[in-house]
Amino acid sequence: MPGLEDLYREIILDHYRSPRNRGELESPPAVRVEGFNPLCGDEIVVTIDVEDDVLADIKIAGTGCSISQSSASLMSAAVKGKSLAEVRELIGTFRQMMSIHESTLPSDGAGGGSSEAAEPQAIDIDALGELAALQGVVKFPVRIKCATLSWNTLTQGLDEAGVPA
Amino acid sequence: MAELTTHTGGGPALDAATLAKDFPLLSRKVNGRPITYLDSAASSQRPSAVLDAMREYDETTHANVHRGVYGIAEEATRRFEAARTNVGRFIGAPAPSREVVFTKNATEALNLVAHSWGRSNLERGDVVVLTEMEHHANIVPWHMLAAERGIELRWLPIDDDGQLVLDDLDAVLDGAKVLAVTCMSNVLGTLNPVAELAARAHAAGALVVADACQAVPHLPTDVSALGVDLLAFSAHKMLGPTGIGVLWGREELLQSMPPFLGGGEMILDVRKDGFTPNDIPWRFEAGTPPITEAVGLGVAVDYLRAVGMDAVRAHEISLTSYALDALRDRFGADIRIFGPQAAEDRGGVLSFAFRDVHPHDISQILDEYGVCVRAGHHCAKPLMRRLGVNATARASFALYNDERDVDTLVEALDAAGKFFG
Numbered sequence: 001m002p003g004l005e006d007l008y009r010e011i012i013l014d015h016y017r018s019p020r021n022r023g024e025l026e027s028p029p030a031v032r033v034e035g036f037n038p039l040c041g042d043e044i045v046v047t048i049d050v051e052d053d054v055l056a057d058i059k060i061a062g063t064g065c066s067i068s069q070s071s072a073s074l075m076s077a078a079v080k081g082k083s084l085a086e087v088r089e090l091i092g093t094f095r096q097m098m099s100i101h102e103s104t105l106p107s108d109g110a111g112g113g114s115s116e117a118a119e120p121q122a123i124d125i126d127a128l129g130e131l132a133a134l135q136g137v138v139k140f141p142v143r144i145k146c147a148t149l150s151w152n153t154l155t156q157g158l159d160e161a162g163v164p165a
Numbered sequence: 166m167a168e169l170t171t172h173t174g175g176g177p178a179l180d181a182a183t184l185a186k187d188f189p190l191l192s193r194k195v196n197g198r199p200i201t202y203l204d205s206a207a208s209s210q211r212p213s214a215v216l217d218a219m220r221e222y223d224e225t226t227h228a229n230v231h232r233g234v235y236g237i238a239e240e241a242t243r244r245f246e247a248a249r250t251n252v253g254r255f256i257g258a259p260a261p262s263r264e265v266v267f268t269k270n271a272t273e274a275l276n277l278v279a280h281s282w283g284r285s286n287l288e289r290g291d292v293v294v295l296t297e298m299e300h301h302a303n304i305v306p307w308h309m310l311a312a313e314r315g316i317e318l319r320w321l322p323i324d325d326d327g328q329l330v331l332d333d334l335d336a337v338l339d340g341a342k343v344l345a346v347t348c349m350s351n352v353l354g355t356l357n358p359v360a361e362l363a364a365r366a367h368a369a370g371a372l373v374v375a376d377a378c379q380a381v382p383h384l385p386t387d388v389s390a391l392g393v394d395l396l397a398f399s400a401h402k403m404l405g406p407t408g409i410g411v412l413w414g415r416e417e418l419l420q421s422m423p424p425f426l427g428g429g430e431m432i433l434d435v436r437k438d439g440f441t442p443n444d445i446p447w448r449f450e451a452g453t454p455p456i457t458e459a460v461g462l463g464v465a466v467d468y469l470r471a472v473g474m475d476a477v478r479a480h481e482i483s484l485t486s487y488a489l490d491a492l493r494d495r496f497g498a499d500i501r502i503f504g505p506q507a508a509e510d511r512g513g514v515l516s517f518a519f520r521d522v523h524p525h526d527i528s529q530i531l532d533e534y535g536v537c538v539r540a541g542h543h544c545a546k547p548l549m550r551r552l553g554v555n556a557t558a559r560a561s562f563a564l565y566n567d568e569r570d571v572d573t574l575v576e577a578l579d580a581a582g583k584f585f586g
């Protein structure tokens with residue numbers, strides 16, 4: 001049985017207690033997307049400003065558990081100011097980190113979180129920086145949906161903004 | 166009712182720690198600690214008597230029921246039908262062998278009502294009255310009928326104490342064809358005045374459908390005293406197995422209802438040009454029923470009857486009262502317990518908000534202490550919206566819980582509070 005310290009790393013608790021990029025950008029011009037975790041009723045609102053090929057700004061609103069809130073906060077810090085290609089890549093890497101177990105969970109059809117049941121490839125953990133703190137979540141399968149909620153919502157936002165996949 | 170020595174609830178006191186020994190799962194450990202199972206509102210554990218009876222039936226008697234000529238088929242049929250009658254008697258059914266329909270669970274029982282009775286009696290504009298505290302199982306089937314038929318749903322509101330607001334009851338019931346109401350909220354523990362509601366609804370000409378999922382396992386339940394027309398519950402919340410639920414209905418009412426699913430068992434005759442439905446209750450039991458599960462449910466009923474439902478209720482009042490005091494004493498303003506504040510007004514279900522720690526996180530930390538509580542919307546999203554929360558943590562009791570379980574819950578919650586500082 002994995003221990004709680006695998007799940008609740010210091011970085012996670014820090015982002016939970018002091019979430020970064022809280023709020024909503026004015027939309028329009030920002031793209032605004034809502035995500036739901038049907039398991040627990042958590043709701044998240046992601047607003048993004050796309051300028052040229054850069055994710056110029058992002059804000060996160062909504063409520064949720066420490067894992068969903070810190071994952072959203074960590075995500076916002078990681079993607080803000082990055083090129084759209086980098087953002088897409090980071091989402092891919094993050095999903096990979098989470099998908100090893102997620103692929104074995106029944107899909108709830110929320111936000112396209114299902115993953116192709118491919119062989120887990122070696123993940124470039126270094127590329128994830130602070131996000132690697134969320135690695136322990138895969139040991140708690142029911143919490144994976146909490147961690148991926150904001151990422152799936154961001155993906156939906158990029159799609160709606162017409163950013164190529 | 167049998168003579169009972171008088172205690173608080175009118176029944177002989179039960180000894181939860183002794184009863185807990187009958188439940189094999191309760192002797193296991195979770196994360197190296199003895200399990201503290203506080204999620205019986207979602208599903209209860211089963212005593213050895215139930216597990217053994219199901220195994221014994223499977224090993225000695227199993228065959229398909231009805232129409233079998235050979236010995237064990239007849240025996241299987243007899244045991245299946247005996248379970249039906251036993252369940253019927255347990256809830257005071259006037260005609261226990263004809264009024265109990267076995268379904269997959271309470272959800273299917275409520276869908277049966279909306280589908281069979283609803284589709285043959287409700288038309289565009291007809292009104293179905295629900296309450297804000299219903300489980301999705303008693304909401305969505307009516308929503309589906311609303312989408313299909315254009316019926317109107319009206320909602321009886323609750324007050325801040327989690328009690329139904331009945332001031333405008335007659336106005337809400339005016340012109341209603343159905344009142345569908347839970348006997349006890351699976352989130353708030355609120356015990357609704359079902360007998361009074363049924364009388365008022367009948368006066369307004371409405372059919373009364375009761376969701377008794379949380380009542381039958383925890384309170385003496387008598388369908389005649391309640392005065393309802395239809396009543397649904399699930400075996401797995403009352404010490405029985407999953408895979409079987411019950412719809413009880415007044416005999417003449419069931420007689421008037423068309424079949425739900427079609428297939429074997431539910432027919433008297435099938436021709437190329439049509440079919441003749443079977444008599445009740447089999448008319449509503451298409452296909453091979455959950456036979457082993459019915460045997461298990463019958464024994465679960467025997468177990469509850471032997472303990473005594475008055476004793477179960479008295480025990481749960483005293484345990485709930487102890488828990489309310491313990492949680493308030495330890496956490497004061499840090500804990501918000503939803504629903505009626507006095508133990509006598511509620512069942513053994515405690516939903517709470519603890520500081521601003523999310524229910525998921527509470528449940529995760531509690532698990533570390535072997536404490537099983539549910540976190541989420543409890544299939545009652547309209548109620549969550551009314552309470553102004555996305556989710557709650559919920560501890561719920563059964564006859565095998567005692568004050569030590571509450572003490573462990575309090576300690577684990579304290580740890581969760583410290584963890585999230």
Ligand SMILES: Cc1ncc(COP(=O)(O)O)c(C=O)c1O
Nearest residue numbers: 270271272300302351376378399
């Ligand atoms: C009040 C109430 N109604 C209906 C249900 C649905 O029961 P089941 O899932 O067994 O059909 C439940 C249990 O979750 C409940 O608590």
